[in-house]
Amino acid sequence: MIVIGSKHNLPNVTAGKDVRALIEVATLASQLGSDVVTESSNEFRGSNDGRTEFCIGGPLGGANTRTGGHLTAHLPGIAILPYSEGPESAAFVVGGQRYLFEPDSQEYALVAKFTPPTATRPIFLICGQSSLANQAAIHFLKRNHRNVARSLASVDRFCILIKVSDIGTYGFQAAALERDVTGDAFARA
Template sequence: MSVEVLGDTLQHRSGVIGDVEARCQDVAVVHGAQQFLRCAVDETKLVEAAGGGGDWSRETAQHAIRFVAAEFVDGLPVGEAVVAAGVEQHWPLSGCHRLGSSWRINGVCGARNRCARWGREGATIFSVLVNVLVGLVTSLIGGGCVWLWERGKRARVLRRKADFFGLVPGETCFIVIGNKHGVRGVATHKEIRAMIELATLAGQLGCGVATESVDDFRGSNDDRTEFCIGGPLGEANLRTGGHLAAHVPGVSILPYGPGPESVAFVVGGRRYLFRKSEVEYALVAKFMPPQATRPVVLVCGQSSLANQAAIHFLKRNHRQVADTIDSVDRYCLLIKVADIGTYGFQGASLERDVTGDAFTVS
């Protein structure tokens, strides 16, 4: 079917037909199928206005639709061709069905149903994709918030621990290890364990660690945090004796002797007796020497076991201890180690905060 056939059909109707044919041919050549179909619709209305109508409208519709399907739409079902041209509202639905199955016509109604079905299916798929995307985004945001919260919580815990022990992440601290009682150049097994506890603590907080020998090291700690381990008796750690005398004047240690007051601590007029392997004490003092920019943490126990117990206890319980003292910048704590026969160095507890007495001249 061609434009000429449509023109021949139109010539049998009225004087208006010549103009209709010419206009439809021009539109088909210049503008293609869609404009031709729209032209056919408009010209059908002209013919109806001239007294045609009825079968004339249906016949014109048949020729126009068949022309579009055969010549321009490459076998597209005629109903879909009408929809593609955007003029389906001009054709009666029943009329489309009467055009014949040889043209694979499902009608405008079928095309609309298919479009509606495709629209519903597309909307369903789109809704599912949106829900999946929203779920993924929500999961990512929630996971990120939890991760940030946990990271912030851990950072706060580490910062509080670093403040308590006077450490600064990224800097280097050093440990001064004393000698075994009366033996220069030799450290006890428990003193080495205490040093390992401190080195582990510093590593956890991102600090480097150096060690100094009490026999060789002299001078200020300057810009490094110092951990000085061991008591001054028996020349075990003479540096501890110097720190006590210069910065912790309210603490005194009784000398070794045969009586029950041997190696007893005296703080604020009270004596804390040493009962070997039963009840022992350790003093942990933190202070800032005037010539330094970083603090000294002094661990002075009545025995090497008491030194290890004090470090272990504060490492695990620094938050609770920090809540009971006035300041973490300067303090002096008395740590009690009881039930040693049963719990060893793990039986430590905080006996007293003696900061006020320890830093006051008695």
């Protein structure tokens, strides 16, 4: 199941780069022989039950309310600052460190995997500071999943930060693993 969000402050309109990210995930699932169902974050409520869920998009501006719910319920050590005119607009805060959103220059995406107590299958959360960061994270993981998996303490539950640099030159393709933030992300204050 793929849960897709809307553009910031535009309900029921999905960003083109999020559609591309959805296509990447759907293609991978199809190659593995899985049926793919898509849901709107504005409409879907409930557990993922026995379905693996890919939830794509950040919660700011009401873009993906399900992501906001997942962050609150399962990743309490992550904060996303609101959009503003200042340099900390849409910054991620993890373990006291701020990861700034520099549109079209440098951006970040969080990728987490966890299984809620009400489900038997995991949720993969892809929460970028923009739709480009979402697309970059999925593209990066598609190409580097084996190396990333080897670097993790557990592939059953994790949260990593993907950094997208040199966007003006390389677009979504210049992504790299910034760091594993699992300990901080799942920690309760």
